[in-house]
Amino acid sequence: MTDPEPKSVVVERDLAHPPERVWRALTQPHLLAEWLMRTDFEPRTGHSFSFTAEWGAVECKVMEIEPERRLAYSWGDGVLDTVVTWTLTPTKTGAHLRMEQTGFRRDQPRYLMGATAGWPRFFDNLEQVLARETAQ
Template sequence: MTQTQDDTLSVVVERTIAHPPEKIWRALTEPHLIEEWLMKGDFRPAIGHRFGFRADWGAVDCEVLDIEPPHLLAYSWGDHDLKSIVTWTLTPTGSGTQLRLEQTGFRRDQPRYFGGANAGWPRFLDKLEEVVARLS
C-alpha cells in the first residue's frame, strides 16, 4: 500500500517472472488469455478503447489510457463509485521480467475496493504466471 499526494491509496504488486516481457505481454493483452487469469472482457490494445471485465462478483468499466508494447499498459478501472487506474510495467531482467502492477485512486472511504484489490491482485498474478508458463 502506498499513499499518493492527492490522499488516495494505491496497491502495488511486484514480482520477477522467469519469462521475457513479450510472453507476459501476450497474457496481458490477448482476450482469451486475459479470461484465463483475470476475467472475461472485450479488451483490445488500442488507446481510447473502452472495454469491460465481468465476473461472478460484478463488472468493471475500463478504457485503455497508455500502451507501449511490450513494456507499459495502463487502463482506467471502475464502476459507479470507483475511479482508478491500473498500470502494468514490464522491465526485462537477466533472468526474465520484473513485473510491476499499480492500481491508483482508492479514496480513503473505499476500504472495500482497496481491500479487494490488495487481496485480489496477488492471486490474479499467480494465475497470470501459470498462464504465461503454458505459452509457447
C-alpha cells in the same frame, strides 16, 4: 483537515518469461480470461472495454500503451474510479512486472482491501498461464 492522498495497491514479481510473452498475457483477451477476467480488451489507446466475472463487471478504458513496456487503463464500476498501470521491464532471466492500482479514496476501504487481496491471486493465476503457455 484535508484528506490524505488516495491510496494505491502495488504488486511486483520477477517472472521467468520474456517480456513479449508476458505482454501477450496482459493484452490478449483469451489469455486475460484465463488469469484475470473475461474481457473485450483491445490494445489501443482510447478503447473502452469491460472485465466481467460472476460478481459483476468493471468498466475500463485504455489510457496509455507502449508495447511490451507499459499499459494503463481506467478501472471503475460507477463508484470506484481508479487506474491500473502495468510496467514491464526486461531482466536477465525474463521480466519484472509491476502493477499499480491508484486512486482508492479513504471512504473506499472495501475496494482497497479487495484489491490488496485480489491482485496477488491474479498474479499467481498469471504465472500459471505463462507456465502453461511455455510448456506448449
